[in-house]
Amino acid sequence: MGKKILLEKINIPGIKTYEVYRQNGGYASVEKALKTMTPDEVTEEVKTSGMRGRGGAGFPMGMKWSFIDKKSGKPRHLVCNADESEPGTFKDRYLMEHIPHLLIEGMITSSFALGANLSYIYIRGEYMWVYKILERAINEAKAAGWLGKNIMGSGFDLDLYVHVGAGAYICGEETALIESLEGKRGNPRIKPPFPAISGLWQNPTVVNNVESIAAVPWIVMNSGAEYAKIGIERSTGTKLISASGHIKNPGVYEIELGVSVEEFINSDEYCGGMIDDRPLKALVPGGSSVPILPAHLIYKTAAGNDRLMTYESLSDGGFATGSMLGSGGFIVYNDTTCIVRNTWNFSRFYHHESCGQCTPCREGTGWLEKVLHRIENGHGREEDIELLWSIQSKIEGNTICPLGDAASWPVAAAIRHFREEFEYHVRFPEKVKNRNHFVAEPFEKVKHLVTK
Amino acid sequence: MERTQYKQEINMTEALMNRINELISHYPEDKRKSALLPVLHEVQDAHDNWLSFELQDKVAEILHIKPVEVYEVVSFYTMFNQKPIAKYMFEFCRTACCATRGVEDLMEYACEKIGANLGDISSDGMFQVVGVECLGACGYAPMLQLGDFYHEKLTEETFDQLIEDCKSGKITLHDK
Numbered sequence: 348m349g350k351k352i353l354l355e356k357i358n359i360p361g362i363k364t365y366e367v368y369r370q371n372g373g374y375a376s377v378e379k380a381l382k383t384m385t386p387d388e389v390t391e392e393v394k395t396s397g398m399r400g401r402g403g404a405g406f407p408m409g410m411k412w413s414f415i416d417k418k419s420g421k422p423r424h425l426v427c428n429a430d431e432s433e434p435g436t437f438k439d440r441y442l443m444e445h446i447p448h449l450l451i452e453g454m455i456t457s458s459f460a461l462g463a464n465l466s467y468i469y470i471r472g473e474y475m476w477v478y479k480i481l482e483r484a485i486n487e488a489k490a491a492g493w494l495g496k497n498i499m500g501s502g503f504d505l506d507l508y509v510h511v512g513a514g515a516y517i518c519g520e521e522t523a524l525i526e527s528l529e530g531k532r533g534n535p536r537i538k539p540p541f542p543a544i545s546g547l548w549q550n551p552t553v554v555n556n557v558e559s560i561a562a563v564p565w566i567v568m569n570s571g572a573e574y575a576k577i578g579i580e581r582s583t584g585t586k587l588i589s590a591s592g593h594i595k596n597p598g599v600y601e602i603e604l605g606v607s608v609e610e611f612i613n614s615d616e617y618c619g620g621m622i623d624d625r626p627l628k629a630l631v632p633g634g635s636s637v638p639i640l641p642a643h644l645i646y647k648t649a650a651g652n653d654r655l656m657t658y659e660s661l662s663d664g665g666f667a668t669g670s671m672l673g674s675g676g677f678i679v680y681n682d683t684t685c686i687v688r689n690t691w692n693f694s695r696f697y698h699h700e701s702c703g704q705c706t707p708c709r710e711g712t713g714w715l716e717k718v719l720h721r722i723e724n725g726h727g728r729e730e731d732i733e734l735l736w737s738i739q740s741k742i743e744g745n746t747i748c749p750l751g752d753a754a755s756w757p758v759a760a761a762i763r764h765f766r767e768e769f770e771y772h773v774r775f776p777e778k779v780k781n782r783n784h785f786v787a788e789p790f791e792k793v794k795h796l797v798t799k
Numbered sequence: 800m801e802r803t804q805y806k807q808e809i810n811m812t813e814a815l816m817n818r819i820n821e822l823i824s825h826y827p828e829d830k831r832k833s834a835l836l837p838v839l840h841e842v843q844d845a846h847d848n849w850l851s852f853e854l855q856d857k858v859a860e861i862l863h864i865k866p867v868e869v870y871e872v873v874s875f876y877t878m879f880n881q882k883p884i885a886k887y888m889f890e891f892c893r894t895a896c897c898a899t900r901g902v903e904d905l906m907e908y909a910c911e912k913i914g915a916n917l918g919d920i921s922s923d924g925m926f927q928v929v930g931v932e933c934l935g936a937c938g939y940a941p942m943l944q945l946g947d948f949y950h951e952k953l954t955e956e957t958f959d960q961l962i963e964d965c966k967s968g969k970i971t972l973h974d975k
Contacts, residue, residue: 431935432933432935433933434894434895434896434932434933434937435895435896435933435937436935436937437935437936437937437938437939440935440936465827471935472836472840472876472878473878473934473935473944474935475840475946475947475948475973475974476947476948476949476974479947479974508825508826510825510833510836510837511836511837511840512836512876513836513839513840513876513877513878513879514876514877514878514931515875515876515877516932516933527836528833529830529832529833530832530833530834530835530836530862530864530868530872531832531868531871531872532871532872532875533875533876548827548830589937589938590938591896591899591937591938591940592896592899592900592937593899597937597938597939597940598938599938635894635895635933676937678895678896678899678937680899684899688898689895689898689899692893692894692895692898693894693895695932696894696895696932696933699932700932702875782903
């Protein structure tokens with residue numbers, strides 16, 4: 348069993364409630380930080396931990412905190428990004444639903460470190476029942492004196508509220524999230540200025556993922572150095588992985604970074620292997636935006652090393668033969684999956700979720716979806732494959748926010764690793780008209796038709 | 800415009816206004832507009848789950864902003880409905896992980912069951928099947944959202960049961 352930091356107490360009956368959470372050592376990090384540490388000392392511990400932001404980008408959290416503008420004298424804010432919408436990712440919801448006080452404790456301790464007196468948790472609108480769970484938990488924490496004026500007699504004030512979104516993937520991008528929190532459409536802002544200088548209401552703001560903030564109490568209690576001992580090299584600590592697709596035990600797992608991908612998929616402690624013991628065909632290891640990996644690059648890297656669940660190992664080989672850890676949205680596919688159909692599905696998602704601000708993304712995601720749709724439905728042309736390649740290359744890097752890149756990468760990777768499947772679709776259109784075409788006849792069986 | 804043909808009775812009850820004022824208090828006094836999204840959710844929930852122009856104008860008045868500032872937000876976010884919806888709208892997640900686990904077949908089954916095409920309201924006004932993008936329940940696929948709640952790991956049998964529960968009034972849409 349790997350070490351658990353976030354989910355250690357999740358199975359204690361009643362841990363959702365304040366009393367049980369408190370009896371099991373909850374809110375101790377707030378006491379420790381407010382009574383015995385300075386804000387800079389808390390930030391220093393987080394820096395030492397080496398923890399990288401758990402939302403997907405993997406930017407070192409302590410460094411992000413150190414950028415916050417403390418000189419201007421403007422009010423500062425901490426905003427927790429609970430807009431979890433990356434396809435394949437459902438870890439934050441699990442944490443908030445089952446142990447909401449851990450996030451609230453993390454928010455208080457982190458707000459103290461940043462000198463923020465007004466903080467928000469921005470939760471996606473579809474998680475409405477979780478929004479209510481958090482609201483109730485905040486009220487409990489407030490009644491117990493952990494929020495409000497002069498917390499624990501320390502002189503530190505904090506108001507914490509939950510803000511609810513309304514169904515827009517783009518609001519997971521930090522500047523779009525801030526716009527949405529200001530009551531506007533979720534259009535990302537041009538950076539710089541970065542939120543740490545000018546964020547919510549033009550005030551210095553830090554936006555962190557739920558999982559990142561929930562790890563802060565442990566770091567404060569056990570020190571950043573202890574946290575850094577877990578994991579491998581620059582991938583320190585534990586990570587929540589949301590596993591889905593063709594596996595026996597889909598769900599949320601906390602792993603020590605460094606577990607091998609092979610163990611994660613096959614061990615009974617985690618995914619439990621493939622359903623019906625069918626062959627593994629592909630893996631999206633970090634949410635829909637990251638490149639898909641074909642079977643031969645899943646357990647081993649191109650260099651022949653074991654592929655590990657770390658930031659470095661999953662990206663080993665760059666985009667040519669690697670992928671990314673991303674948000675930890677781990678999607679496993681067996682041989683009945685049509686990669687073209689799956690890529691079309693992702694492209695439809697990005698087209699639907701593009702905010703429409705930048706032309707390459709607004710138009711390009713629509714073109715990707717249309718071209719993929721016609722290939723998948725047996726109306727594609729040989730030159731469509733090059734057309735897709737050309738469109739994705741013109742979106743990537745040419746937009747204000749990373750949604751453009753996120754829409755391009757899955758298409759590029761699918762063509763890079765599964766080109767023969769695209770060729771099969773355009774050359775044998777009558778064979779792909781039924782949407783479950785690879786269920787009866789997996790691609791491996793018909794592959795000889797397109798390979799020499 | 801098409802939407803103007805739908806009429807909606809506006810009823811800002813005392814309970815609703817109290818909740819709205821509580822939400823407004825979560826933001827600094829000069830930042831009332833920030834409460835827009837949470838307020839729209841509350842107002843929509845209390846008005847048969849949709850927002851007419853008249854209702855949006857009312858929200859603008861409460862938040863001291865211009866009507867267009869509400870319209871542009873309502874039209875951007877998919878959870879705000881600009882025309883009436885069925886009493887029970889089944890929002891199936893159709894994104895990759897759910898598609899992998901058979902949501903497309905299940906949606907066809909659901910449409911047949913309620914006797915309406917995808918997106919359309921059944922003739923009795925009770926049911927509607929729509930496809931939405933990733934709801935963050937990938938490990939519990941296939942699934943749907945109904946009001947404030949998720950119904951996960953669905954099968955044809957559990958969907959049938961859900962329809963029965965709706966018909967017999969066992970399903971509450973909002974957690975108030």
